[in-house]
Amino acid sequence: MNYEMILAGKPYSLGRVEKRELFSQWLTELTEYHRQHCLPYEKLLKALKVPSGKNMEEEEIPMLPIGLFKNMELMSVPPTDVFKTMTSSGTTGQEVSKIFLDTDTAGYQQHALASIGADFFGEERLPFLVIDSPDVLKSRELFSARGAGILGFSIFSSRICYALTSDMELDMEAVEAFLKRYKDKKILVFGFTYIIWKYFYKALAIQGKKLELKNGILIHGGGWKKLISQSVSQEEFKMRICSVTGISHIHNYYGMAEQTGCIYMECPCGNLHASVYSDIITRRTVDFTPCEFGEKGIIQVLSPLPRSYPGHSILTEDEGIIIGEDDCLCGRLGKYFKVTGRIKQAQVRGCSDTYEG
Incomplete structure (x- = not known):
């Protein structure tokens, strides 16, 4: 090859x-x-x-x-060549996929993600707001697509802020300090759809808070089944997120742990x-x-x-x-x-x- x-x-x-x-x-x-x-x-x-x-x-x-x-x-490599095992997170009681990566395959997939991302929001390193908890990255050898997504998109970052605490609570103080520091900069925002909806949007809505993120670019994927079950369409998701953040550039993507890096991005x-x-x-x-x-x-x-x-x-x-x-x-x-x-x-x-x- x-x-x-x-x-x-x-x-x-x-x-x-x-x-x-x-x-x-x-x-x-x-x-x-x-x-x-x-x-x-x-x-x-x-x-x-x-x-x-x-x-x-x-x-x-x-x-x-x-x-x-x-x-x-x-x-398809000796077990000694596997340096990272990806998992797809499952709900309680479900089996999870295990994807075995050697350094070459992981490198190819990271390059693909970087290339796709750069096509959509440029090669400049941006302040990176992650709508998740840093605890997701605790195990570097065995981690889920959730952690892989954060690590993958972090290659575009100049500085990272996690919006959620270990208890999945919105860390408003950290987020507001981050946005104040980069108020005139383009900011890359990343998270998984359901987490953004439940732990970010709903927390802001309940508190009646609005964030100044009009320069933000939101990349999100996964979890649509849960939102559809709550009668939340993609159009409503975008409208609601914009109402509490001002973000108008919102891109969904389709991807899976079994082919990490090869994401299918949503165009304008x-x-x-x-x-x-x-x-x-x-x-x-x-x-x-x-x-x-x-x-x-x-x-x-x-x-x-x-x-x-x-x-x-x-x-x-x-x-x-x-x-x-x-x-x-x-x-x-x-x-x-x-x-x-x-x-x-x-x-x-x-x-x-x-x-x-």
Whole structure:
């Protein structure tokens, strides 16, 4: 795999024909690599009768159901090479996914996140307001996507302030001091959707407080199921957050612990975008054949970056609609889509933004 080539370009610079050709090549090569280095994956390919050495198109790359990462320890490197284990947080009593990272894979994923982030809010280091507790980062060897998100976006930061205490209480004194210090600066704000809603927005609303964050850029993801159950739409979320902070630049993103770094950011047109580090296919629930654009199906995510574990082609438990490719009005190349919800009968997964306290 030529990772220098994968990481060298801009995140939304590949058109359909070139990207399809490269992803078919990269993902075929990764499939063979994981076949040779991960025994459970090799057994799966044998069971699926996937022949070795076959050049495959994207749609032919074998998919791992995302639930397998909860039930099996899948790695394609020796255990001694694993320096970090990612987990997807689960609600009480649920199994969590374990993703095993070596230094190379972690580096590739961090580079992807940095490149995607820079495309949306520039390369300048910004004051960073984290809507979470610093306790999330206590275990550096075993931590969740929640902690990984904080660490990942912290590469854009010049100074960090955590808005919540260890007890998930809003630390108004610390936040106001931080905003006073950087009142004329652009500020990057990051958090998981449900935590922002429950522990930040609601705390401000109850106290009748408003923060001066009109120069802020809010990046958030995950937890929509909980908000939808409370009849909170994306539009209302943005409106309510703006009402207590003044933030008008709010970007949702779609991502998961199983492919950390390869996030799908929401553009100003309201669409989620695949980058050069990832791609998306939607599949029909009846026979798993690929959907047409505009047709709702189960989301499959692909990425050439996972090398320490076989996470390059994953069938999620989410449904979505691919709207188009290379022609979003925001100007970014690649597929763009919307997530419509969870598939029926899927186990309710504990999002990495869920705080059980």
